[in-house]
Amino acid sequence: MSNHSWLVEQFEAHRNHLQAVAYRILGTLSEADDAIQETWIRLSRSDTSRVENMGGWLTTIVSRVCLDMLRSRKSRREELTMDNIPELVTSHQDRSDPENEALMADSVGFAMLVVLEKLNPAERIAFVLHDIFSLSFSEIAPIIGRNETATRQLASRARRRVRGVESTLQTAEAELKRKRELIDAFIAASRNGDFEKLLTVLDPNVVLRNDTAFPPAVNTPVVHGSQAVAKQFTGRAHGAKPVLVNGSVGAVIGPLSHPVFVLEFKIVDDKITEMEMIADQARLSQLDLAILNDY
Structure with missing residues (x-):
């Protein structure tokens, strides 16, 4: 098997997980698709001969891509409005993969997606990767460029902010x-x-x-x-x-x-x-x- 074919195989094996991560961080599947495409480009240009955990490595890459996208979004001062709410599931997503659809639908509903829009990029990455995907703070810290203690504090602050708007979002969801x-x-x-x-x-x-x-x-x-x-x-x-x-x-x-x-x-x-x-x-x-x- 050629190196390119092997990379394609590895990437496809982790695609559902990567899309779930990107979707939860970014809030829309259209942006998640862009993040997945950029992750593939970075993978295809990287030397992976020393990568021992491809899933972990790809999760790190897609998270960094998402962080860059969130920072770019913030720099353009894009505000969440009821005319531009996070997508629960995109209309253009290929529905042929039940596992992928389940990944998109479980654990993060409308309210959570709206809550995540209230967090700054670093808080959002720390919260999503730790509280939803169970990555350790030592794994998350290099992604957002903070030390482990600061990363833990970011996730804690994000958690408090989530609780702070919970009642409002419960009303919206009701x-x-x-x-x-x-x-x-x-x-x-x-x-x-x-x-x-x-x-x-x-x-x-x-x-x-x-x-x-x-x-x-x-x-x-x-x-x-x-x-x-x-x-x-x-x-x-x-x-x-x-x-x-x-x-x-x-x-x-x-x-x-x-x-x-x-x-x-x-x-x-x-x-x-x-x-x-x-x-x-x-x-x-x-x-x-x-x-x-x-x-």
């Missing part, structure tokens, strides 16, 4: 759960043809905006009122599943990578007040879709 339950009820009622149940989840003055690219069966661009909207969705939504659409709860028909159409919802006082159906492929490609974890 609200997300309520919205998820409402959309689940809407999908079930639509699929089962339960007109009366649909009326209970729709605001009496709900507005539905249909995409003109949607199949000809849908002719009305805008539908007003719960009766008319419920009538349109009764007996439909087969195959629909709840997702995050640009950070808000929605629904998708078809695979995330190639959706047939997407429904965006506006929810006020536990009622659906606005809905938008998106079927145009150009618009669909611009949406940030993410799987909603079960609660």
Whole structure:
């Protein structure tokens, strides 16, 4: 086996773990993919003849790459907003690997990703690598350029900051759960043809905006009122599943990578007040879709 082939084999053997590390540090899979690509470039250019623990070595490299990316992000003063929340799972991720999907979904939920955005780069690296991936402080210290004591203090400070915003995030996650339950009820009622149940989840003055690219069966661009909207969705939504659409709860028909159409919802006082159906492929490609974890 050539050296290049051996490196490829080693890298692929650790790819899932590296992506899990990068995702938890960076918060988005798109950036995690960039970090994985940069890690491969550094691996391919390095002399690995003396590397005894390839997994540990690659974890160090991807963590350093992520640290550089976090520092670059901070220097551009990128702020986390509700229009740019961390991704739970990317819509473009290849879902063919169940193990990889599990790595992306377990142990770090929406609330934790938001908490991590509150930490500075060094705190974030120390916290993620120690508290989530169980690396020792002696292993983490060289990555962030601190001594072991300082690294321990960074992780401790990060832990306190996480606890400090925990109640706020629990409230946000509870609200997300309520919205998820409402959309689940809407999908079930639509699929089962339960007109009366649909009326209970729709605001009496709900507005539905249909995409003109949607199949000809849908002719009305805008539908007003719960009766008319419920009538349109009764007996439909087969195959629909709840997702995050640009950070808000929605629904998708078809695979995330190639959706047939997407429904965006506006929810006020536990009622659906606005809905938008998106079927145009150009618009669909611009949406940030993410799987909603079960609660």
